[in-house]
Amino acid sequence: MVFTDSMGSAHRAVDPSMHSGxxxxxxxxxxxxxxxxxxDLCCITFIYVSSALWWDIHGEAHRYVTELKVRVGRRKTDNSIDTLRSQAVHSVLDSWSSTFKDPTYRGSEFLELQQxxxxxxxxxxxxxxxxxxxFGHSITEFARVCPCITGHTPIGAYYHRFKINEPHGCxxxxALQSRQHLLFRCHDRYSVHYPRFLGDIASFMKYNPTVFGFNRDPSGVR
Structure with a gap:
């Protein structure tokens, strides 16, 4: 008999089908x-015992179970589904991080920030x-911060770069309404020090609800 407070784990232990373990x-x-x-008379019976009962024999069963060490095959294995999934995720992240350092991939106007x-x-x-x-808590705020960080925001420098018939000045x-100018030089807005962290951008967006938005409603982007 096997005393357990987790029938799910007991079923999983004797389940040969495909799963993480x-x-x-x-x-x-x-x-x-x-x-x-x-x-032929050998059999196993699983008995559920709630751990909240603090049953003595259950404690003994728990001790025996935790002492049981089952070897996985004849050698160390690293081909479980969880392991393979983890390896794939880390491989993608390493490749992503490496590629992200290339300005031609992330964009030459991408705003570099720090952790x-x-x-x-x-x-x-x-x-x-x-x-x-x-910024995901606010759709309107993210709609402004995304073009701000990528450099594709409706401001003078963007209009000048893509030859759009809109005012280039601030x-x-x-003379030129650039992202850097808006963030820490413009006298018409509450500016911050040169942004290094996401918190700097968040503060700027909070005090300037119309900047970097397509909707120029005085009350902010809606």
């Missing part, structure tokens, strides 16, 4: 097969990555 399950099944072949520890901000897939996790009188 299949290699371990196959090793368990192989060990049990040899034991079952000894006598709190001073390292360059790199793309990640967890929680939408650093940019989306910081409302403050500057």
């Amino acid at each position: 299949q290699a371990f399950s196959l090793s368990v099944c192989r060990a049990l097969q040899e034991w079952f072949e000894v006598d 709190p520890d001073g390292r360059p901000l790199q793309p990640l897939y967890l929680n939408g990555g650093p940019w989306l996790s910081c 409302t403050c009188g500057a």
Whole structure:
């Protein structure tokens, strides 16, 4: 008899089908097969016991189970589904980070920012990555910060670069309304020091609700 407070784990331990811990399950099944072949009367009964009961015999069973070490095959394996998935993810992230350092890939106008520890901000897939996790709470705010960071924002420098028939100058009188000018030189807006972190951009967006947006409504982008 096997006393357990997790029937799901018990089922998974003897499930030879494809799943993340299949290699371990196959090793368990192989060990049990040899034991079952000894006598037709050999059987295993799984008994569920809630850990909240603090039953003495359950504690003994838990001790025996945790002492059981099942070897996965005859040598160390690294071909479980979880391991292969992890290797694939890290390979993609390494390639992504390496490629992202190339200005021709991310764009020559991409705004380079830093992590709190001073390292360059790199793309990640967890929680939408650093940019989306910081601004994803607001669609309108992200709609402004995205073109700001990529350099494809409706400002004078962009119009000048792509020869768009729109004013190139700034409302403050500057000859060219560039991203750098808007962020920390423009007298018509609440400027910040040269942005190094996402928090700097977030502060700027908060105090300047119309900048980098296509909608020029005085109350901000809607």
